[in-house]
Amino acid sequence: MLSRKLLGQGALNENPVLTLDRAYEYTEDWVDWDTHGPGTAFRKYYSLYYDIARSFDLDPAARYCPDYPAARLQTRVWSRLTSEGVRAVRQLRPFTRDNNGGTPMKDVSGKIAVVTGGGSGMGRELVRQLVAEGCAVAMCDVSARGMAETMRLCAAAGLPQGLRITAHVADVSNEPDVQRFRDEMAAQHATDRIHLLFNNAGISGGGSMIVNERAEWERTFNICWGGVYLTTRAFLPMLRAADEAHIVNTSSMNGFWASVGPDTPHTAYSAAKFAVKGFTEALIADFRMNAPHIKVSVVMPGHIGTGIRDNSLKVQAFTDADGLNAAQIAQIRTRMASMGGDASKYSDADIERMHAERARRFVTDAPTTAAEAATIILDGVKADHLRILVGSDARIIDRMVREDPDHAYEPEFYERFAAEAGWYLGR
Numbered sequence: 370m371l372s373r374k375l376l377g378q379g380a381l382n383e384n385p386v387l388t389l390d391r392a393y394e395y396t397e398d399w400v401d402w403d404t405h406g407p408g409t410a411f412r413k414y415y416s417l418y419y420d421i422a423r424s425f426d427l428d429p430a431a432r433y434c435p436d437y438p439a440a441r442l443q444t445r446v447w448s449r450l451t452s453e454g455v456r457a458v459r460q461l462r463p464f465t466r467d468n469n470g471g472t473p474m475k476d477v478s479g480k481i482a483v484v485t486g487g488g489s490g491m492g493r494e495l496v497r498q499l500v501a502e503g504c505a506v507a508m509c510d511v512s513a514r515g516m517a518e519t520m521r522l523c524a525a526a527g528l529p530q531g532l533r534i535t536a537h538v539a540d541v542s543n544e545p546d547v548q549r550f551r552d553e554m555a556a557q558h559a560t561d562r563i564h565l566l567f568n569n570a571g572i573s574g575g576g577s578m579i580v581n582e583r584a585e586w587e588r589t590f591n592i593c594w595g596g597v598y599l600t601t602r603a604f605l606p607m608l609r610a611a612d613e614a615h616i617v618n619t620s621s622m623n624g625f626w627a628s629v630g631p632d633t634p635h636t637a638y639s640a641a642k643f644a645v646k647g648f649t650e651a652l653i654a655d656f657r658m659n660a661p662h663i664k665v666s667v668v669m670p671g672h673i674g675t676g677i678r679d680n681s682l683k684v685q686a687f688t689d690a691d692g693l694n695a696a697q698i699a700q701i702r703t704r705m706a707s708m709g710g711d712a713s714k715y716s717d718a719d720i721e722r723m724h725a726e727r728a729r730r731f732v733t734d735a736p737t738t739a740a741e742a743a744t745i746i747l748d749g750v751k752a753d754h755l756r757i758l759v760g761s762d763a764r765i766i767d768r769m770v771r772e773d774p775d776h777a778y779e780p781e782f783y784e785r786f787a788a789e790a791g792w793y794l795g796r
């Protein structure tokens with residue numbers, strides 16, 4: 370019999386409410402496991418579940434006891450467990466196909482999602498696909514123009530009736546901005562909870578510790594890593610308040626392979642993306658113990674056809690204007706120098722032309738489009754995958770780095786990867 374100690378009103382008072390319904394789902398996991406493993410596991414879990422229900426004078430038999438009607442009990446039992454009680458339940462669970470408990474969020478309709486960097490690329494496509502599936506969305510971006518276009522595209526596709534989409538100008542590397550974004554969205558969506566957080570905003574830049582300005586390096590790091598951290602912190606109370614929740618952090622294939630080619634310094638971005646991956650994976654145990662209904666995924670795209678080349682230069686220069694200003698041209702020259710190029714032989718007009726061509730090819734030559742990437746990400750979330758690799762190139766490099774980690778940064782390794790993946794980046 371489960372002791373009262375595990376069922377007190379204590380430590381979990383602040384924790385989000387989990388329902389007895391979810392206990393059924395856990396029990397289902399045990400049934401699955403029971404077919405492969407020791408039968409005692411299921412019986413032990415079932416009796417614990419039964420005891421939880423009985424301790425609150427509930428009918429525990431809705432599903433597994435044929436003598437009782439199969440009414441589903443929606444009683445908020447789990448919210449009344451102490452953390453010791455949750456731990457006891459958790460310890461009885463086997464390593465399941467999902468990463469930290471609960472059930473996958475198979476359906477996003479009727480949910481509320483927050484998307485950072487919704488004004489372009491994968492963020493925009495995530496917003497469009499979430500909205501098309503009936504999920505309310507609050508997005509932020511530094512580009513009001515980009516978000517206006519995302520809104521226009523959603524409206525043109527036909528908004529589900531009554532669905533709320535809001536846009537908020539906010540820089541994810543700035544904590545007051547992020548907190549204002551949260552407060553604005555809470556007011557405009559009239560909610561104290563969200564179900565999905567897509568930490569998607571990111572930029573490149575600051576490749577070299579030697580050649581690039583420290584300010585450029587830190588802008589990249591503070592957005593790609595700091596933005597994920599600050600936004601997670603700001604929205605955590607709203608995720609905890611939901612009955613199911615999922616945090617989706619966009620890292621990169623540079624979150625496990627710190628390179629885009631042997632001659633291209635790539636330090637700030639890689640450091641940040643490794644941090645995002647490490648943070649996300651470490652959250653699994655934290656949430657398992659302290660917020661078991663929040664699931665996590667780390668997204669690791671390969672080369673995706675987006676405007677990140679252009680947008681990164683804008684965000685680095687704190688401008689949303691088209692065309693390159695003197696500071697942006699100087700930044701491109703520095704980048705060329707960091708890769709051993711002689712930038713002095715090009716005029717500013719040459720640099721502008723070359724940049725435009727590189728940005729255009731980044732979109733057209735990518736093996737995966739932004740829309741395809743968003744579908745892969747959403748499918749991964751619904752299937753509750755911890756690691757969501759996006760694109761054939763990401764899958765190839767994942768395999769290659771595991772096979773040969775000692776040589777992952779050698780020119781010959783890159784040539785093999787580029788040949789197999791059809792890459793030209795970093796040349």
Ligand SMILES: NC(=O)c1ccc[n+]([C@@H]2O[C@H](COP(=O)([O-])OP(=O)(O)OC[C@H]3O[C@@H](n4cnc5c(N)ncnc54)[C@H](O)[C@@H]3O)[C@@H](O)[C@H]2O)c1
Pocket residue numbers: 485486487488489490491492509510511512515539540541542569570571572592593596619620621622669670671672673674675676677678680681684739
């Ligand atoms: N495109 C790729 O090949 C690729 C590959 C791996 C990972 N990623 C990652 O995917 C994510 C999305 O990138 P994308 O390719 O769609 O780029 P994108 O430039 O098309 O979209 C990113 C959006 O984020 C916004 N943004 C940038 N800094 C911001 C900030 N500080 N605050 C708020 N918004 C900000 C930009 O204005 C832009 O609208 C990024 O984290 C990126 O690092 C991209």
